[in-house]
Each structure stands twice: as C-alpha cells, then as structure tokens.
Amino acid sequence: MSMLEVKNLKKIYTTRFGGNKVVALQNVNLTVEKGEYVAIMGESGSGKTTLLNILATLDKPTEGEVVLDGRKMNAIKDKELAKFRRERLGFVFQEFNLLDNFSVRDNIYLPLVLTGVPHQQMQERLKPIAEKLGISELLEKFPYEISGGQKQRVAVARAIITNPEMVLADEPTGALDSRSTDELLEQFANINKDGQTILMVTHSVKAASTAGRVLFIKDGIVYHQIYRGNETNSEFYRRISDSLTALMGDGFNSVKD
Amino acid sequence: MRNIYRSLAGNALSKNKIVYVPYIISAIMMITISHVILAISTDPVIGSIEGGDGLQMIMSIGIFVMYNISFFFLFGVSRFVIKNRKKELGLYSVLGMQKKHIIRVQFLENLAVYLISVASGTVIGIVLSKVIQLGVLKIYHAEADFGWSIMVTPIFANVIAFGAFFMVFFIINSIGILLSNTLEYMKEEGKGEKRPKSNWILAIAGVLLLSFGYYLSFRSQSATKALNLFFFAVMLVIFGTMALFTAGSITLLNALKKNKKYYYKTGHFISVSGMLYRMKRNALTLATISIFATMVLVTLSSVMTLYNTVSTLAKQWYRVDFHLVYDHEDPQTDEERMAKLSAGAEKVGMEISNMFPYTYYNAYAYVTDGLCMCYPNYTSFDACEVFYMSMDAYNQANGTDIELAENEVGVYSLEGKVLSGEICFQYSNAVAEPEGELSAPYKIVALDDAPTLSYGASISLTNGTYFFVFKNYEQLAAMRPYICESIKEYDDGRHFILINSPSDRQTQLAFYKDLNNNQEEYGYTFAYSRIQDIDEVIGIYGGLFFLGIFLSAAFLTITILNMYFSQLQQGYEDSKRFAIMRKVGLTRKEIKKSINSQIVIVFLLPLLVAVIHTMAAYPMVNRILRLFGGCEPRAFLLILALCIAVFAVGYTIAYFFTRRTYLRLVSGTKM
Numbered sequence: 001m002s003m004l005e006v007k008n009l010k011k012i013y014t015t016r017f018g019g020n021k022v023v024a025l026q027n028v029n030l031t032v033e034k035g036e037y038v039a040i041m042g043e044s045g046s047g048k049t050t051l052l053n054i055l056a057t058l059d060k061p062t063e064g065e066v067v068l069d070g071r072k073m074n075a076i077k078d079k080e081l082a083k084f085r086r087e088r089l090g091f092v093f094q095e096f097n098l099l100d101n102f103s104v105r106d107n108i109y110l111p112l113v114l115t116g117v118p119h120q121q122m123q124e125r126l127k128p129i130a131e132k133l134g135i136s137e138l139l140e141k142f143p144y145e146i147s148g149g150q151k152q153r154v155a156v157a158r159a160i161i162t163n164p165e166m167v168l169a170d171e172p173t174g175a176l177d178s179r180s181t182d183e184l185l186e187q188f189a190n191i192n193k194d195g196q197t198i199l200m201v202t203h204s205v206k207a208a209s210t211a212g213r214v215l216f217i218k219d220g221i222v223y224h225q226i227y228r229g230n231e232t233n234s235e236f237y238r239r240i241s242d243s244l245t246a247l248m249g250d251g252f253n254s255v256k257d
Numbered sequence: 258m259r260n261i262y263r264s265l266a267g268n269a270l271s272k273n274k275i276v277y278v279p280y281i282i283s284a285i286m287m288i289t290i291s292h293v294i295l296a297i298s299t300d301p302v303i304g305s306i307e308g309g310d311g312l313q314m315i316m317s318i319g320i321f322v323m324y325n326i327s328f329f330f331l332f333g334v335s336r337f338v339i340k341n342r343k344k345e346l347g348l349y350s351v352l353g354m355q356k357k358h359i360i361r362v363q364f365l366e367n368l369a370v371y372l373i374s375v376a377s378g379t380v381i382g383i384v385l386s387k388v389i390q391l392g393v394l395k396i397y398h399a400e401a402d403f404g405w406s407i408m409v410t411p412i413f414a415n416v417i418a419f420g421a422f423f424m425v426f427f428i429i430n431s432i433g434i435l436l437s438n439t440l441e442y443m444k445e446e447g448k449g450e451k452r453p454k455s456n457w458i459l460a461i462a463g464v465l466l467l468s469f470g471y472y473l474s475f476r477s478q479s480a481t482k483a484l485n486l487f488f489f490a491v492m493l494v495i496f497g498t499m500a501l502f503t504a505g506s507i508t509l510l511n512a513l514k515k516n517k518k519y520y521y522k523t524g525h526f527i528s529v530s531g532m533l534y535r536m537k538r539n540a541l542t543l544a545t546i547s548i549f550a551t552m553v554l555v556t557l558s559s560v561m562t563l564y565n566t567v568s569t570l571a572k573q574w575y576r577v578d579f580h581l582v583y584d585h586e587d588p589q590t591d592e593e594r595m596a597k598l599s600a601g602a603e604k605v606g607m608e609i610s611n612m613f614p615y616t617y618y619n620a621y622a623y624v625t626d627g628l629c630m631c632y633p634n635y636t637s638f639d640a641c642e643v644f645y646m647s648m649d650a651y652n653q654a655n656g657t658d659i660e661l662a663e664n665e666v667g668v669y670s671l672e673g674k675v676l677s678g679e680i681c682f683q684y685s686n687a688v689a690e691p692e693g694e695l696s697a698p699y700k701i702v703a704l705d706d707a708p709t710l711s712y713g714a715s716i717s718l719t720n721g722t723y724f725f726v727f728k729n730y731e732q733l734a735a736m737r738p739y740i741c742e743s744i745k746e747y748d749d750g751r752h753f754i755l756i757n758s759p760s761d762r763q764t765q766l767a768f769y770k771d772l773n774n775n776q777e778e779y780g781y782t783f784a785y786s787r788i789q790d791i792d793e794v795i796g797i798y799g800g801l802f803f804l805g806i807f808l809s810a811a812f813l814t815i816t817i818l819n820m821y822f823s824q825l826q827q828g829y830e831d832s833k834r835f836a837i838m839r840k841v842g843l844t845r846k847e848i849k850k851s852i853n854s855q856i857v858i859v860f861l862l863p864l865l866v867a868v869i870h871t872m873a874a875y876p877m878v879n880r881i882l883r884l885f886g887g888c889e890p891r892a893f894l895l896i897l898a899l900c901i902a903v904f905a906v907g908y909t910i911a912y913f914f915t916r917r918t919y920l921r922l923v924s925g926t927k928m
Binding site for chain 1: 517838841
C-alpha cells in the first residue's frame with residue numbers, strides 16, 4: 001500500500017468578500033510509496049506550497065482527499081490535527097524555524113516533549129541522530145550561535161526524531177550556501193537510505209536531482225513525473241533540466257523556436 | 258508635495274493604531290491630570306475658601322512631580338513607537354525618501370499626536386477640574402459657584418510644557434534617524450538574545466536586602482525610630498526587589514531548567530523557557546511596577562487614614578467651640594474677661610451655652626513606668642508632650658464628677674498607653690541629667706476620657722501625649738517645682754477662657770472675626786475657634802488626600818500603560834515563536850494556555866509583590882502615622898484593604914485588555 005495517496009485534490013482561494021476565485025490546485029493526483037524520496041518542482045505560484053500546506057494539514061483542500069498510511073486526513077478532527085502533525089509528520093522549512101530561546105538540544109526535543117516522551121528516551125533517540133547529522137557538538141549551543149547549514153541540520157534532526165511516517169521539506173536549501181546545500185542534500189539521501197519517506201518541494205534542480213522521483217507542477221496540475229532509475233545525480237540533473245525546459249518553456253516557446 | 262507628507266503621517270498613525278492609540282491615551286491622561294492639579298492650585302475660588310491655600314500649596318508641588326513623570330513616561334513610549342516602525346521607515350528610505358523627508362513626516366506625526374492629546378486632555382481636564390472644584394468646595398463647606406469660568410493658566414502651562422516635551426521627543430528621535438543607516442532599519446530586529454545566566458550572589462543579596470527591610474519594619478519599636486529608619490528600609494526593599502526580580506527569577510528558572518524531569522514536561526517546557534526570556538527582558542519593568550504599586554498603596558492608604566483620623570480627631574479634641582489664651586501679665590480677672598466676651602458674642606448675635614476659666618501646665622517629658630522626667634523644651638522625637646491640670650478644671654470642662662485623693666494622679670494617654678502603679682515627677686533642664694528633686698510618689702488613676710484642652714489637634718512630632726490631673730489647683734501649683742521650674746511665662750500656669758456655643762458656623766466665624774479684630778480690647782494673646790481650626794486641618798489633610806488620590810491615579814495609569822507596552826513589545830516577538838511552535842505541532846489551545854499562564858504570572862507578580870510589600874510596611878507606617886495625629890489600626894487596615902481592592906480591579910481590567918491585544922498580535926501571524 002502507498003504511504004501517501006492524493007486524489008483529485010482541489011484548492012480554491014476566495015478573496016475575503018467572495019469576489020475573485022483563485023484556483024491554486026486544479027486536480028492533483030499523486031502517490032508516494034513507503035521509503036520513497038520525492039521532489040515536487042514548480043515555479044512560484046505553481047501551487048506547490050499550497051500542496052505542501054495541505055499535506056502538512058496546515059491548510060484544508062476544497063475538494064479531494066489525502067490519505068496518509070491508510071488514514072484519511074480530512075476525517076481528522078481539528079483538535080487531533082496538531083497531535084497527528086507532530087507524531088506522524090516531520091517538517092523542514094526554508095527558514096529553519098528554530099526557536100531562538102531554546103538550545104539546539106531543546107529545539108530537537110520539542111516535538112517529543114509535546115508528545116510526552118520521558119527524558120531518558122529522548123536522550124537515547126537523539127544520540128544516533130545527532131551523530132548521523134554531525135551536530136553532536138552543537139547540542140548545548142543556541143540557534144543564533146550556529147551557521148545556517150547547521151541550523152538546517154538541527155531542523156532535520158527535529159523532523160526525524162519522532163520517527164515520522166513522512167518528512168515534508170519546503171525549499172530546505174533555499175537559505176543555504178552551496179556547500180551547506182550539498183551537505184544537507186547528502187544527509188537527506190542518507191536518511192532516505194535508512195528508510196525515511198521524504199517529500200520535498202523545491203525549485204532547485206540540484207536539490208531535486210538527489211530525489212528518486214521528481215514531479216512537475218504547474219498551474220495547479222501535476223504535469224509530468226520522471227524517475228531516476230539507475231542514473232547518477234548529475235545524469236538525473238540533466239534530465240530534470242531538460243524536462244523543465246520542455247514543460248515550463250511553454251511560455252517562451254516562441255523565444256526558443 | 259506637502260500633501261504627501263500629511264497623508265503619509267496620517268497613514269502612519271492609523272496603520273500603527275496598536276501603538277499610537279495607547280500612546281495618545283497616555284498623553285491625554287497625563288495632560289488631564291496635570292490640568293486638574295494646575296487648576297486646583299490656581300483656582301481663585303478654592304484659594305478664597307478657608308484652608309484652600311494649604312491645598313493649593315501642596316498641589317503646586319504635585320505639578321512638578323506630575324510633569325517629571327509625564328516627561329519620562331511619554332519619552333519611553335515615543336521611543337517604543339519609533340522602534341516598532343523601523344521597518345516602515347527603512348522602506349521609505351529604500352523607496353527614495355531622504356532622511357529629511359522622513360523627519361518631516363515624523364514632525365507631522367508628532368504634531369498630530371500633540372494636538373490631539375493637548376486638545377482632548379484640556380477639554381477633559383476642564384470638565385474634571387470643575388467637578389473636583391465642586392467636590393472641594395463641598396468638603397470645605399463653602400458655597401459652590403456653578404458658573405463656567407475657564408481658567409487660562411492651566412491650559413497655557415500645559416500647552417507650553419507638553420509642547421516642549423513633544424519637541425524634545427521629536428528632536429531626539431530625529432537625531433536617531435540621522436545617525437542610522439537605511440539597511441540597519443530593514444534588518445530583522447533581534448539577532449537572538451544572550452541566554453539568561455543565573456546569578457546566585459545577586460539573588461541571595463536580594464533575599465537578604467528584602468528580609469532586612471522587612472525586619473526593620475516588623476521590629477520598629479517607636480514611632481521616632483520608625484521615621485528615622487523608614488527611608489533606609491524603603492531603599493533596602495527597592496534594591497531587594499530589583500535584585501530578586503532580575504537575578505532571583507532567572508536563577509530560579511534556570512534551576513528548574515536543570516531539573517530534567519521537571520523541565521521536559523509538556524506544560525513546563527515552553528513556560529519555563531518562555532518565562533526565562535520574558536523575565537530577562539521585563540524583570541526591571543516588573544520590579545519598577547511592583548515598587549510603584551507599593552508606593553501607590555502605601556501613600557493612598559496613609560493619606561486616606563490620616564484624613565480620616567485627623568478629621569475625627571480634630572472634632573474629638575475640640576470639646577469647646579472657642580478658647581482664648583491669656584498671658585499671665587494680663588491684669589484682668591476672669592470675671593472681667595468673661596463679661597467682655599459675653600458682650601462681644603451678643604454683638605454678633607452668638608448665643609453662649611457655657612463659659613468658664615481653665616488652667617494647665619504644658620511641658621515635654623520622658624515618661625516611663627514610675628517616672629515622668631520633665632524638661633522645658635522640645636528637644637527630640639523621643640519626648641512626649643505632657644499636660645498637667647487640676648481635677649476641678651477637668652470636671653468643669655468635661656462635665657464629669659471625678660474625685661481624687663491628695664496622693665493620686667489621674668492619667669490619660671492619647672495613644673491608649675497604660676501606666677500603672679505609682680509615678681514620681683522630676684524636673685530636668687537637660688535631657689539626661691536630672692537636677693530637680695524627686696517628687697513623692699502618686700498613685701495612678703486611669704481616666705476614661707481625654708480632658709478638654711485649649712489645644713488644637715496640631716501635628717505633634719512627639720512620642721506620645723499624656724495628661725496628668727491632680728486633685729485641685731493648689732496641688733497643681735505645689736507640683737510646679739517638679740514639672741516646669743524654669744518656664745517663667747507659665748509662672749501661674751496658662752489661663753484660658755473656654756466658650757461653648759449652639760450657634761451656626763456663620764455666626765461663630767463672625768464672632769471669631771470680631772475676636773481677631775479687637776484683640777487689644779479683649780486682652781487675650783491667642784484665640785482659637787473650633788470651626789476655623791477644623792477647616793484648616795481639613796484643608797491641609799484634604800490637600801494631601803487629593804494629591805494622594807491624583808498621584809495614585811497617575812501612578813496606576815502609568816503602571817498599567819507600562820505593562821501594556823511591555824507586553825505589546827513581547828507580543829511582536831512572540832508571534833513568530835508561536836507560529837513556529839504551531840508548525841511543529843502545538844495545538845492552538847496549548848499555545849493559548851501557555852500564553853495565558855505566562856501573562857498571568859507577569860501581571861500577577863508585581864501585584865502580589867506590591868501587596869506583600871505593603872503588608873510588610875504596615876507596622877512601620879502605622880507607627881509613623883501615629884506621629885501625625887495618630888491612627889486607628891483597624892481603620893488603617895480597612896482602608897488598606899480597600900485600596901488594594903481598587904488597585905487590583907483596575908489592574909485586572911488592564912490585564913484583560915492587554916491579553917486581548919497580545920493574543921491578537923500573536924495569532925495575527927499565520928497560526
């Protein structure tokens with residue numbers, strides 16, 4: 001069975017006084033298998049952030065349904081949503097979203113504390129993750145004392161410490177320099193190798209090229225998808241670029257011809 | 258072009274309602290209070306009534322205090338307003354506005370705030386001062402004039418003073434703008450704060466200072482010692498409070514954080530670390546608020562108590578309507594004096610119900626069990642004021658019929674102190690060197706009632722007041738070597754004529770005027786009228802009372818606004834934090850609960866501390882109040898409780914307003 005199933009997802013935003021309707025997602029269908037690493041690509045305004053917000057349960061679809069690990073998200077009551085989110089989903093944001101009044105350790109513990117995990121167990125869970133992400137030395141520091149790349153690794157640690165069914169990443173490399181980007185993407189790949197399902201929204205071809213599958217979204221519709229197969233990152237990179245030019249190029253076909 | 262500035266300034270005001278509305282409201286309040294104080298201190302109607310000048314003098318001191326408070330408070334708020342708009346100002350300059358243009362917009366904004374607040378403050382002030390004028394006239398039993406004579410002086414003074422204040426704010430803020438660069442403005446504020454560190458030494462010092470201050474209050478023995486130590490104790494408590502709020506709170510929270518089992522619980526995790534930063538930022542504000550609130554409570558309750566006790570005391574003390582003091586050199590006999598007075602009373606149409614002569618001696622003394630050591634002059638706070646008189650005079654004036662034996666002395670203490678057994682009298686010229694002979698011992702007979710005295714309820718800075726009553730005038734004269742040897746002018750004791758009258762106040766005042774105008778004719782040295790003196794006493798204490806209430810209102814306002822602004826600032830910063838928490842999986846309910854508990858603590862802490870401080874100050878203040886005419890402990894406690902209740906209500910209302918704004922700010926960002 002698929003880890004995530006999205007069926008006929010539609011999202012229409014209505015301006016406050018019921019005037020204009022903006023269609024953010026027209027009809028999105030997609031499935032993500034367990035252990036998959038999927039990248040969703042699209043330009044600004046393509047609807048990819050809306051899609052991510054719906055998957056993150058931060059927003060509600062106008063029509064259609066989302067099923068995570070056999071559980072329909074629409075059916076979850078508002079009250080339980082937060083609990084669902086912190087136990088089953090992990091988030092990595094472009095802006096890191098670390099709390100500056102918590103130490104790195106406490107930032108990572110946050111979702112566990114909210115769930116009520118005993119302190120002993122938190123320490124046990126943190127140790128291997130911190131080692132894997134190379135942040136063992138940073139645990140007692142505060143977010144403003146570490147670099148952007150380190151912050152993002154802390155955010156990743158926070159996302160995966162709950163053993164979520166799926167990690168949702170929203171432009172995780174958006175605020176990083178190229179070296180930090182490389183490191184982070186490598187870590188994403190490693191985590192995925194350990195069996196973690198990852199769904200990443202990005203418009204960076206480089207980031208997408210580390211995924212196993214890339215979906216292209218435009219004007220609220222999934223247009224196309226390509227699989228990596230056995231290709232290396234750079235081969236996959238080239239193929240993603242080509243697809244992008246073909247797909248997104250519609251607008252400037254005339255220039256190309 | 259001019260219009261653009263104007264609309265930019267107008268826009269800024271309405272867009273930043275959340276900071277500008279309270280800013281303007283605070284300014285209006287300051288101006289209103291200043292206006293009222295000024296109006297009272299210059300009102301010719303109030304000045305013309307008896308005792309009104311005392312009130313006006315006190316009020317004119319009040320205006321300086323008020324202007325000082327207004328300046329510093331409004332300055333703080335204006336800095337806050339600017340700080341919150343840095344981004345907007347930065348955007349202006351990115352869009353190509355020069356600094357001088359921004360300053361111009363600034364000027365218009367300041368001007369608008371100034372005009373709005375001065376106009377509204379003045380209008381409200383005029384109405385309020387009229388209401389208060391009527392109230393004052395009522396307290397002073399004067400005829401009220403319902404005309405609307407608007408006084409120009411307060412308006413003029415406020416327009417100039419607050420104009421100058423706003424000008425200073427504008428200039429300082431403009432300098433700030435000139436010195437900054439554009440990019441700085443655009444940068445996100447708060448690059449992260451240093452983590453709050455524990456400071457055990459300061460925390461312990463705070464506890465010690467506070468305990469010592471409390472100890473001084475609880476152990477203060479005499480009123481005079483209490484007065485001497487009061488300011489020292491206040492300083493101890495102020496520094497103790499500051500230290501405890503800053504170092505104490507953070508040390509405690511850090512200790513809680515170190516306790517992993519406690520800290521890593523859903524409820525504690527966010528609150529403890531939230532409070533840690535909240536205390537770090539707000540500790541000084543909270544400490545200041547606590548101290549302010551304590552001051553309000555102590556001042557208000559003391560002033561109310563004083564007013565209450567003095568006005569009842571004044572009425573108690575004056576058992577007679579008039580008393581006239583005659584010098585021993587005055588050749589008239591008592592009969593001649595009384596005849597003249599009767600004639601004078603008849604002239605103004607005042608009836609006399611009874612009139613009689615009266616004599617007593619008056620000195621200062623150390624009074625202990627068994628000994629009353631007298632000396633002629635008031636030399637220190639530790640002395641008591643003592644009065645000696647004969648039982649005949651006592652009985653006549655009080656309408657009683659008490660008889661004493663030759664070896665008995667009737668004793669009454671105004672403060673309710675009890676002397677028992679026997680007492681000797683001894684005269685001394687210097688404080689600690691008795692030089693006269695010790696008198697024979699007298700058996701003490703406690704008197705139930707204070708003797709009638711030709712003595713007003715003066716503010717006596719003594720350690721107590723005693724009355725000693727001997728069998729008769731001959732006995733009293735025989736005691737003279739033991740009680741006031743060298744008081745030559747009292748050779749024959751002090752002679753008085755006391756008069757009671759059933760006539761109304763107007764007639765009595767007319768008689769008093771007649772007495773004053775014809776002093777030589779009557780031959781007295783001093784004349785007192787009960788009604789006149791009570792008016793005066795109430796004038797002085799009434800002034801204190803009004804000033805106390807006004808300054809308390811001002812303090813309360815400032816306290817509340819201070820709180821509002823500090824929470825507002827916090828709200829801006831917290832909104833981001835809570836948005837993150839929500840993304841990570843905190844429910845809206847949990848967030849609200851955590852916010853509530855933190856705001857409640859921040860709000861409740863100063864109130865709680867203020868109440869505890871006030872309670873601790875009570876023994877000391879109670880003793881000091883005794884110096885100023887005494888006070889009844891139960892009345893003081895009752896008034897104190899009332900003040901605390903009123904303060905708590907005002908504070909609670911402010912809490913709900915602040916919480917509403919805070920929650921709106923915090924949930925304003927996508928949650």
